[in-house]
Amino acid sequence: MATKARTRAKQVDAQGGDPAGTLRDYYEQMSLVRAFELRSGEMYARAKIGGYCHLNLGEEATVVGLMAAIEARDYLFTGYRDHGYALLRGLSPERVMAELFGKTTGVSGGRGGSMHLFDAETRLFGGYGIVGGQIPPATGAALALKYQESAGPDAAAVMCLLGDGTTNIGAFHESLNLAGLWKLPIVYVIVNNGLGMGTTVEKASAEPELYKRAASYRMPGLRVDGDDVLAVRDAARDALQQARESRQPVLLEVMCYRLRGHSVVDPARYRSPEDTTIAQQSDPVPSFRAELIASGVLSEADATAIDEAADARVTEAVTFAEESPEPDPDDLFAYVYATAVANAPSALPGEPVMDAL
Amino acid sequence: MNTDTDNTEAVTTRTITYRQALNETLRAELEHDEKVFLIGEEIGVFEGSYKITAGLLEDFGPDRVLDAPIAEEGFVGAALGAAMLGMRPVVEIMTINFSLIAIDQIVNHAAKMRSMFAGQVSIPLVIRMPGGGGQQLAATHSQNLEVWYAHIPGLKVVAPSTPADAKALLTAAIRDDDPVIFLENLSLYSAKGEVPDGEQIAEIGKAAVVKTGIDLTIVSYSRGTTTALEVANQLEAEGLSIEVVDLRSLRPLDRDTICASVKKTGHAVVFEDDWLSYGIGAEISATIGEGVFDFLDAPVRRVAAAEVPLPYAKSLERAALPSAADLARVVREVLNLAPATATSNDK
């Protein structure tokens, strides 16, 4: 069932199959994610962003490839390394950056932050901060789709992203079992960057070829090169097609590298120099850029212009975020319950829970 | 409570069990809204471990009554995901003890989503689960963990004590757009009571004064309320006038009703099946202290379970669980009355 990882050579071949405009778009997207994430790291260092902050640096080809495959009608669930997916799902850099800044103009009004980006309109259904937390709800979303519509080329499906470390948590097993059992329209994508925080896949998983776990659920499992944007896109598109047309869940493993630490505050000193070197050599942004220049899709000037435009776009986002208002403490309880309920708590710290009778 | 008509005379009642009330309500809601579906272990072919879902698979089919494998985190989370897309799942967790396997989905996700995503998504999810000990199920199967959920903002936690409330609160829970923990109790399933026919929707967040009195208030919920009523009636024969407040909703907590009652009686005892420390009674005691301090004539007392993993042996189980005799004794102590001599200790 599993396919072998594609080689980087095929990516170059694929240029023949895709219009130059599409390839240029992909580079623009990769460049935007790169610029956004670098700036996020900077803003974190400047203390504009708080909490945890996990970046997609080094995973840009994976991000762009997966988001190229998913349709607007599909639902996307991700882990906490979610900025790039939110941007490419169609959320403006302003709203995403404002969320990281904890401002009212953020995607969730500053209530979720970096790990919990959510946008109902673009069907980005989170942003989950707990490892594996997204897998059961994503599976349930697929269950709902099965109730709500028939299978077919126009049907919606669910894409559930997770990291390599996440495959070891119980929710992964329980959910994939349910999906396989109930034939749910969902594609589980393991974004395997080789490290769960500082623990390698080999040290965490008895079967480090993670896609093979699909066999337990009678589900197709395949592995693809995450530095190859087209390969990722095509594999994900195939998987989604099986999900929407045949209600066949799929497990897709995307091999990529994390360019930096687990989060912005992690210097990743645990990585060997060799591993760091490989990660840097595999960095998909400069390599895709070079390939597009070499193949004549872009000139050096075009590429530079794209990079500068991305940077300018992110600068606008930062300015917007900085200038946006902070949430008003009066709105603290605004969204706790959807259905108004008697006696809902509303006391601030130190306030009496009720007036003395 | 009765929403479908102003003509209250038209409401007829029947005496049915708590179990039957739940079963009929699930059936009515499956009929009322096609977005409602049931999911849980053994709820279909087996008709539920406690037969709450008897006959529903047959009448509504496997899509509406979905047997799940033993995977609480998976199917509770799946129900949550379905709710995010507008379905109205009603989950059965076989007992509250097993909910701990799903607690990440309930506490870290279901309870948080609406608030964390600024109202962009609602979670119309009901999770039914029975708690309670006393059936010699030993430590792992006899817990009262509702306080764990009652602690969590974003959840609503209801605990009906009668068949009528089981119906009206379950209907309300299923039609509510927020995650509702619906607490049942093994020893209530066969309890009988009058249940009004027709659609009944309770207001979540409201307690009920189920018996009025002037000398002392017993606050309880779920099975504890039935014990409280039993004790109140027994003491009434001795000339004491006991008020019983049935919480019905553990989150939100109806502090006003509790305090209004204690303001009148000046004495309060909380009767709870859970462990004493950090329990429901602790919250209620603090509430009373804050709300009606000037009206207290004695310290608030709590009658709760002994703080020990519940043993299997009957004698030990009896010793650990709070009984009617314990409650009656503490009521007398709070009222500064001599211990009863005639009544035998029923432990």
Added chain:
Amino acid sequence: MPDVIMPRLSDTMEEGELSRWMKQVGDEIHKGDVLAEIETDKATMDLEAFDNGILEQLLVAAGALVPIGAPVARIGDGSNIVADGAAPAAPTTAPTTAPTDAPTAVAPAPATAAPTSPARPTGELRTSPLARKIGREHGLDLHTIVGTGPQGRITRTDVDAAIAKQETAVTTAASAPVSAPLAVIPQPATTSTGSTDSVAVPVSRIRAVTARRLTESQAVPHFFLTSVVDVERLIAFRADANASLAALGIKVSLNDLFVRASAVALRAHPEVNASWGDGVILRHSHVNVGVAVATDDGLLVPVVTDADQKSLGAIATETRALAGLARTGGLSLAQMSGGTFTISNLGMFGIDSFTAVLNPPEAGILAIGAASDVPAVRDGVLVTVPTVKITLTVDHRVLDGAVAAAFLRDLTTLLEEPLRIVL
């Protein structure tokens, strides 16, 4: 604020000499502190404080002879300090320096002590929050109340009893005729003044509830109507009835006849068989007559339900059973609930007449005195006639004088023509 009195310190003592003050005006006083030395006819004894507070005034100078019970000093909260010239000169034994010494010795103390040390007199008082609140509302000094709760805590029961006692003390003092509030007989043994010759008697729950309810009833505007009933025929009727019922083992009391007569009259006067219901008058469909029964624990009022529907024999049997249960503590709440009218009979104690306190929410209660012979002229002959004085207490919110009077007139007629009671 309580006065410190000359205590009785020996069996033969009639007065004592306050030989030496051990405390000065302005001193903070705790219970048990020795205030002074007293020389009795037998020995020198300590005068101990029974209250916490500030010694505000010395009423006698050292050396004075003071009769038992007379005040010698005053302890308060420190707000009424009288240090200057208050202590009269000792009449005999200490003529030297007492008047001039006292002010100079004590004056500075309160001036400096008062602002810096609050000296709360509530120091060791153990009381429930509710008791404190009620105490504040009624201006009670909780120090004067003996707590009967756990560890001597003053609870609502205690303050309610103190309030009830205050009020009954006022009414008994004010009204000339015998005015016995419904079976709540003031307990002379209980005192709250802190004097040594009093004993605190813990009250039963029943008594506490009774106290509370009767206190509530004092807020009801009420009036009294008294009628003198010629009971000659009633007594004869009772004898006849008992003769004919003897075979059945039934014995009818005069009280049973009053219950039956009242029930019949109430049926004819539904406006009396009523109660005040927060803005409306509730007329009751059933005639349920309560009968006050004194028990060791306090007053209980078992109820004869549907007394107008029951035969005299049935009433007699039932009342006897209920009274028995009341005395043995076996009454259920149901047997004490639902009354629409109450009868209280102190005739057996030889009470001529009395007024009873309403039993809320009932609109009326009938107080029955003892039968007594009064002179009367019949067929030109001076004879004695047995009579009973009955007094109706009426809730004026429910009934006016004329309506109540009509009821009482009819009831009197029924009692005087007892055949009508059973017809």
